[in-house]
Structure formats: structure tokens, C-alpha cells
Amino acid sequence: xxxxxxxxxxxxxxxxxxxxxxxxxxxxxxxxxxxxxxxxxxxxxxxxxxxxxxxxxxxxxxxxxxxxxxxxxxxxxxxxxxxxxxxxxxxxxxxxxxxxxxxxxxxxxxxxxxxxxxxxxxxxxxxxxxxxxxxxxxxxxxxxxxxxxxxxxxxxxxxxxxxxxxxxxxxxxxxxxxxxxxxxxxxxxxxxxxxxxxxxxxxxxxxxxxxxxxxxxxxxxxxxxxxxxxxxxxxxxxxxxxxxxxxxxxxxxxxxx
Numbered sequence: 344x345x346x347x348x349x350x351x352x353x354x355x356x357x358x359x360x361x362x363x364x365x366x367x368x369x370x371x372x373x374x375x376x377x378x379x380x381x382x383x384x385x386x387x388x389x390x391x392x393x394x395x396x397x398x399x400x401x402x403x404x405x406x407x408x409x410x411x412x413x414x415x416x417x418x419x420x421x422x423x424x425x426x427x428x429x430x431x432x433x434x435x436x437x438x439x440x441x442x443x444x445x446x447x448x449x450x451x452x453x454x455x456x457x458x459x460x461x462x463x464x465x466x467x468x469x470x471x472x473x474x475x476x477x478x479x480x481x482x483x484x485x486x487x488x489x490x491x492x493x494x495x496x497x498x499x500x501x502x503x504x505x506x507x508x509x510x511x512x513x514x515x516x517x518x519x520x521x522x523x524x525x526x527x528x529x530x531x532x533x534x535x536x537x538x539x540x541x542x543x544x545x546x547x548x549x550x551x552x553x554x555x556x557x558x559x560x561x562x563x564x565x566x567x568x569x570x571x572x573x574x575x576x577x578x579x580x581x582x583x584x585x586x587x588x589x590x591x592x593x594x595x596x597x598x599x600x
Contacts, residue, residue, distance in 0.1 A: 344388045346509055346599050348533065351393070351403035353568045353591045354378025355539065356423035358399070361572055368572040375577035375592040379403060380423045381515050381569045383535070385508055387489045392416060394506065394513060400427025406594065413487040414443040416478075418515055419503040420453035428458060432471040441472035445486060447504065451475055480504060480524075494527050496520045499546035511535070511599035512562075515569050518548050520556065531562035533599040535591065537569035550574065557588055566591040 352358075359378040360369035368376050380397035384407060393400075393415050404412075412434045418424055431442045446454065454475075455462045461470050478484050480495035480502070494505040496517035505514030510532035514520070517537055520528075528534065536556060539547035547569065548556065557565040567584075568591045574580055581590050 345386070346511070347386045348511055348513065348535070348597045348599065349384040349386065349407065350566075350568065350591045350593060350595045350597075351382040351384055351407070352379030352397060352399055353570055353593055353595075354380055355569055355571045356380065356421070357572075359570070359572045364572060366572055368574075368576055371576055373577060375590075376572075377593065378570060379593055381537075382424075383513055383568075384409075385489065385513075387508075390487055390489055392486050392489060394418065395424040395515075396427040396431065397423045398426040401430040401433075404430070404433070410437050412438065412442070413489070414445060414476075416486065416491065416506060417444070417446040417450050417454075418505065419498065419501060420450045421516070422457075424516075425450075425454060425457060428454065428473075429461075429471055431473070432469065435472045441474040443474045443476055443486065445476045445478050445484065445491075447479060448477055451477070478504070492527055494520070494524050496524065501546075507531075509599060511597075516547065518544070518546050518552070525560065528560050528562075531560065532564065533597055534560060534562035534565045535568055536565060538567040538574070539569060540571045540573040541575070542573065550580070554585060554588060558585075563587065564589070564597075566595075566597060 379399040383394045385392045480493045483492045492507040497519040498516040503516045513535045515537045538550045538553035565588045
């Protein structure tokens with residue numbers, strides 16, 4: 344059965360180009376330097392699961408052309424990862440069912456605040472239909488038969504969940520991974536890891552820090568995501584990377600075992 348990850352977006356909370364910015368990256372004509380907010384699509388056979396619904400969720404789903412979505416899995420509650428949730432209602436209509444939403448209790452609380460009208464006693468016609476499912480860092484779960492192993496990482500002081508699916512792991516918004524969580528990342532075919540920029544940042548891995556994690560884990564291939572315009576042009580940075588390490592780009596599809 345084919346297993347595939349599609350990078351729906353690989354940019355930071357501002358996306359790339361950044362509004363009003365005149366830097367070389369934001370003015371680049373290379374399409375690889377255009378980055379929507381970070382999100383991913385996991386496809387296992389004919390089953391499709393999205394990780395995070397950022398502000399660009401509608402545009403990202405239109406690009407994929409998929410019509411059947413089995414669920415949404417959330418890493419954390421920052422706006423650039425949840426803001427597009429309302430647009431799952433298109434799939435409610437297409438698939439004739441509520442959307443299964445997998446999130447920690449803290450993230451569920453944030454969704455209830457941000458999308459209060461969805462959870463109010465009075466249900467306005469046309470609102471998204473959601474079926475909340477609780478997850479935590481210590482308990483594997485499955486989405487319509489596709490198994491997920493949560494990996495807790497730290498985004499400064501905020502716990503964030505990454506996820507392992509078979510021999511692929513997806514981690515965004517992190518600058519620390521505890522040893523016991525690193526053990527969950529051994530023996531990977533594909534590792535996706537955030538790398539914001541080259542300079543130190545309070546809550547994200549830098550390029551060098553991400554490469555250090557990759558060298559410890561030794562996956563067969565690694566892809567960097569959640570990339571800022573401060574990283575530099577895609578073509579330039581790609582030439583600096585070690586063998587087997589790649590900058591992700593929007594729309595890139597990666598198979599895994």
C-alpha cells in the first residue's frame with residue numbers, strides 16, 4: 344500500500360513572501376521560495392489525513408484536489424496551525440459525515456475559544472461538524488486504521504506533538520526533544536523537522552540545530568520545514584546541506600515505508 348507525505352505548506356506563521364518585505368527571498372521568482380503556512384497531508388492508500396489546518400488550509404486543499412478527508416490531527420494551538428479549521432465544512436458536505444479532529448485537551452480548549460460558534464448550544468446552519476477525539480503524548484492512536492505515535496517536543500515552553508506514521512516522522516515548531524522522545528524516532532525512513540533560519544531563535548531549531556538532531560537520529564532522508572524568509576533562497580541553502588538532507592517545498596510529495 345502506497346504511503347506518502349505531501350507538504351501542503353512549508354513556511355512560518357507569516358508565510359513567504361512576507362507582507363511588505365523587499366528582501367531577496369520575498370522578491371524571488373523561484374516558486375520554491377513561495378511558502379504557505381506549515382501543514383502536511385498523510386496519504387496511506389486511499390486514506391487522507393491532514394496535520395494542522397493553518398490560515399491557508401482552503402488553498403492547500405484546492406491544490407491537492409482530494410475529495411475525501413478521514414481526519415485532522417493537530418500539533419498545537421498556535422493560530423498558524425489552526426486558523427483554517429472552518430473550511431473542513433466542505434468535507435462535511437462531500438463526505439456526509441462529521442470531521443474527526445484529533446487533539447490534546449489543551450488544543451481542544453483553544454479550538455472551542457477560537458471557533459466558539461461551532462460548539463455553542465445554538466448550531467447556526469452551515470457550521471463545521473466536528474467530532475473531537477482526545478490524544479496525548481503517551482498513547483498511540485489510529486485515524487481510520489492509520490496508526491499514529493505521538494512525539495512530544497518543546498516549542499520554547501509550550502509542549503507540541505509531532506507524529507510518527509510507520510517509518511516517517513513529522514515534527515514542527517520545536518527547539519528541544521527529550522531523550523525519551525528521541526527514542527521514538529529511531530530507525531526512520533523519513534524525518535521531517537522544523538528549521539526556521541540560521542540565527543538562534545527562542546522557540547525553533549536553527550538550521551545547524553536541526554542538522555545536529557538529524558545526525559543523531561540518522562534517518563535515510565530528512566526534510567526541513569517551517570522555513571523563514573531569513574533562511575535564504577531555497578537554491579542557495581540546498582547547496583549547503585549534507586547528503587540526504589533536503590529543504591522541503593510546497594507541494595513536494597515524499598514516499599515512505
